[in-house]
Amino acid sequence: MDYLAALRFLRDRAGYDRGFVANPFADEGIGLARTAWLCAALGDPQQQYRSVHIAGTKGKGSTAAFLTAMLRAAGYRVGLYTSPHLHTLRERVQIDGQPIAPETFGELMAELAEVDALLQRTHPEWGAATAFELVTVLAFVAFARAGVDVGVIEVGLGGRLDATNVILPDVAAITRIGYDHMAILGSTLAAIAREKAGIIKPGRPVVSAPQEPEAAVVIEAVAREHGAPLWLGGRDWQVEGNWERFAFRAPGSELAGLRTSLRGNHQVENAGVALATLPWLAERGVPVPESAIRQGLATAHWPGRLEVLRERPLVVADGAHNRESAERLAEAIPACFRWVRLWLVLGVMRDKEIERIVAALAPFADGLFVVERFAPRAAPVERLRAAWEAIAPGKPVWAFQSVAAALEAALAQAGPDDLVLVTGSLAMAAGAREAFGLAVSDPREHEILLG
Missing domain, CATH: 3.90.190.20 (Mur ligase, C-terminal domain)
Incomplete structure (x- = not known):
């Protein structure tokens, strides 16, 4: 396939009014089975690098951009998977700040189409993989073959049933939870929080932004159920100041005089979530020095946000x-x-x-x-x-x-x-x-x- 042929193939699998983020509840009985099967057939590429999984209602993309910038400033090769895109679907799959090349996208989608055809022959009762599932697996494969050190993976919709949730992240992060996609995720903060908290994995640390009490209770409960260490914003880590100068404090970490390249005081909280993941990544062999932290925050680029x-x-x-x-x-x-x-x-x-x-x-x-x-x-x-x-x-x-x-x-x-x-x-x-x-x-x- 060339790139345009790959897009046509995806278009025929697209849902949610061509938004390319699938409604995860449309096939709730299948859940993550199709995505997991595709990954397994391709050698489980999502297990071949460290990863951070980011869910939430607001600030997921900005948090991912901050984290990616800090990791890159520290010299790591970083894969970034986000949605939606601004100008080309290829922006969703980035390696070291560059969207995947059109020819690489087409080659990988051709390979995935063959694996998906095998999936349909093996499990016809599951149906065909969705566009979002295919692009998600494509990103995992692209990152593995490019030899990234860390994959920063943003949830598409919800968390529990989102195709990205086949990963076993080194750290999970949940940004501020609010009311969005209520027809799909639920009409209360507790219901929405439970879907977002579905990315929490047994024993794996989770970092959360400060949350409304209704959402915080759910995240704390899910973390306890899974034996996952939780750092909750406002309780275990704090940020103070504005986007031009702020401070961050967490157990064993205190940084002052930080600034972000992204405008708006709300970005301080997003930066805080990204910063709170770093001590956990360091424990997994991915340390980020203070110089890289400061450089990454000050140079992070995330178009279309103020x-x-x-x-x-x-x-x-x-x-x-x-x-x-x-x-x-x-x-x-x-x-x-x-x-x-x-x-x-x-x-x-x-x-x-x-x-x-x-x-x-x-x-x-x-x-x-x-x-x-x-x-x-x-x-x-x-x-x-x-x-x-x-x-x-x-x-x-x-x-x-x-x-x-x-x-x-x-x-x-x-x-x-x-x-x-x-x-x-x-x-x-x-x-x-x-x-x-x-x-x-x-x-x-x-x-x-x-x-």
């Missing part, structure tokens, strides 16, 4: 896609920027808490530019307009069919001291980055994945 795309007028893109991330964005924007008027360019997936997202951001905005067809699961303009008019009556609202068109209109409206904020989804942030020429996506890939 990213400044242009000055005067200021244009900022952020992938906030649920209630909690929108609320954090609402806190971060005035802490990081100044403006005369703020113009909100917003597109949200239809399964999100749209009214709460709008409620978090509307108080800052002088007008709304709604984008409707930026992704397959995009919410209709009528719902966004209704939420806006209920919360911000009298403030103008305009509707557009693309991020580029909405951004052009917002810039025409904005003065030199205004702020244009593009948010609601990583797909929105990607569209803004491409509109400014900061990245280029292949229209053929876009057509295949969304076709």
Whole structure:
């Protein structure tokens, strides 16, 4: 297969409205069996390097970026598996900061297609592997063959039944848990936390961000059930300060004068989760010196998160896609920027808490530019307009069919001291980055994945 043929193969296995992160409950009776079988048939590549497994509702990607940057600064070869992607699906599988090459992706997917065909002949009752399962196994194989020292693996959806959960990590990490994917994971923090805590393995250490009591109780209980040492943020480790200068304390570790390259005080907590994994990794033979810690935090790159795309007028893109991330964005924007008027360019997936997202951001905005067809699961303009008019009556609202068109209109409206904020989804942030020429996506890939 070439890369485009591999994408076509994946497209036919995609679910969750082409989002490529499968609903893990669709085949709950099968669970992780397909993924585990594929891995075993390929020699269990996920066991051939150290690994950190990251679950949570908010901050998974940023935590993974911080950890990857610190490990790379220490001289380790690092594989990073994340989702979703911004501009190309290959971004999900990175080795030392570079997306997997198109030809390598195609070659590995061709190999996986043969193994998957054998799986279907051997266990026809299981059905075919999903797109997310295939890409997950592809990442594991790519990391093993590239000889990475550490794999940093982000959960796609939930944790317990997510395809990534076939790994036996050296450390598990759980970022802040909130309300997201409730139709799938549950409507209470306890239910969602139990799914996220499904990545905890017997005897393997787990690091958690500070959690609401309802979620913390569940994580503590699951850790006890599995005999897994737990470091809970706010209890066993602490961070103090802001993103430009903060301190970290944990048993046997104290660092001051730290700074992150990622804007927003919420990033201090994400950095803290990454830092709290390091003593456990050191016990597994992966020490990271203080110099690498400082360098990694200060240089970590994670596009689409409070990213400044242009000055005067200021244009900022952020992938906030649920209630909690929108609320954090609402806190971060005035802490990081100044403006005369703020113009909100917003597109949200239809399964999100749209009214709460709008409620978090509307108080800052002088007008709304709604984008409707930026992704397959995009919410209709009528719902966004209704939420806006209920919360911000009298403030103008305009509707557009693309991020580029909405951004052009917002810039025409904005003065030199205004702020244009593009948010609601990583797909929105990607569209803004491409509109400014900061990245280029292949229209053929876009057509295949969304076709």
